[in-house]
Amino acid sequence: MDELELLKKDWVKTDAKFEQKSTKQLYPMLQKKSSSIVKTLFYISIAELVFWIALNALPFFMSDTYRAKHEEMYTSNMFIILSVLSYCIILFFVYLLYKSYKSISVTDNARRLMKNILKTRKVIKYYVLYNLIMASVSMIFAFYYTSKKDPELASKIEHFSNTQYMTMIGIFAFATIVFVGIIWLFYRLIYGILLKRLNRNYNELKKIEV
Template sequence: MDELELLKKDWQANSTKVDQHISGKEIYPMMHKKSSSIVKTLFYISIAELVFWILLNSYPYFASETYRAELAAMYGNTNVLLAITIFSYAIILTFVYLLYKSYKTISVTDNAKKLMEKILKTRKIIKYYVIYNLIMAFLSFTFAMYHTLYNNPEVSSQFAKFSDKQMFVTAILMMAFAGIFVLLFWLFYRLIYGILLRRLNKNYKELKKLEV
């Protein structure tokens, strides 16, 4: 059990308001430090994710001429692909900036109420970012499937032979695959950000107790 947990137990065990006030003063700096550390970790994770996606998208593009040609055919031309790429990275960079700003603000905040506000804001930033990525994952998967079905001669010729029943079953399977794909993304973000957000939420609840 860490020092913060011991202090909290001692604070809760004290019966007088004076003792609670003194113990609360001892607990707050440690909770502040933990909250700042969590947001700092979230910031570093976002940086790592940005680098990961850049490498994942850039290496095949520059290493394979065939891959570049397929992407150009999928999106119509390279300008559309470039615009989508810039937009996606701009969203991630905005998210990174907002997290960095939250970390810097929390680091210098010495008021419990303001610290709680910053924790809530950080949680919202993560929430919106995860929602954005889930939507983009679903749209990307759906677009890729649509392109494969209607623009790949080999695949489209096979589907042309399907009956209405077979097409219906295929559509259901495609939706199921899209759902599984998004679910895997959701689990990925829940694993990466979920643990840290739960700790941040726990700090928020403890700060509310100190404010009472």
């Protein structure tokens, strides 16, 4: 029995030394992984910015009729405000992610690294929420503008019965939900996977701090 107790004590000492050694090795790995994740998020945000710029430039390569309609819509004050606001938010988001990437890369303290990870998660959460709200607002604006400015559609709506009008509103509401849902799924797929990895690193750092 005495020999068994001595053996147990030896195991505890070995585990403590191993834990101390593994903790020193674990932090640089978690820092590197976290930095790599935020760097990937930064590149995705740049790709998204390029995508929206390319999408807005697409009408210039379409037919003259489509381009004329697009230019007419683009001169609308509301559309200009929404476009400028969207680009400003995306640029601000890119800046915040770049700032997070730099902060995480040079952080030499586990607690500070945890704070930076939490900040990054909040930035992404608010950015996704903003985009979902903006997508809904854009759909509503597009529907309102088209129904008022398109003579053919406007004349048809004028002769709609209450049932037809409610059906049109229902179809529009369903289309908006589907559109926003697709965007939400996109962000959940792309950002969700990376955020899960970042959250895993946060939990590991929490164990180090305990």
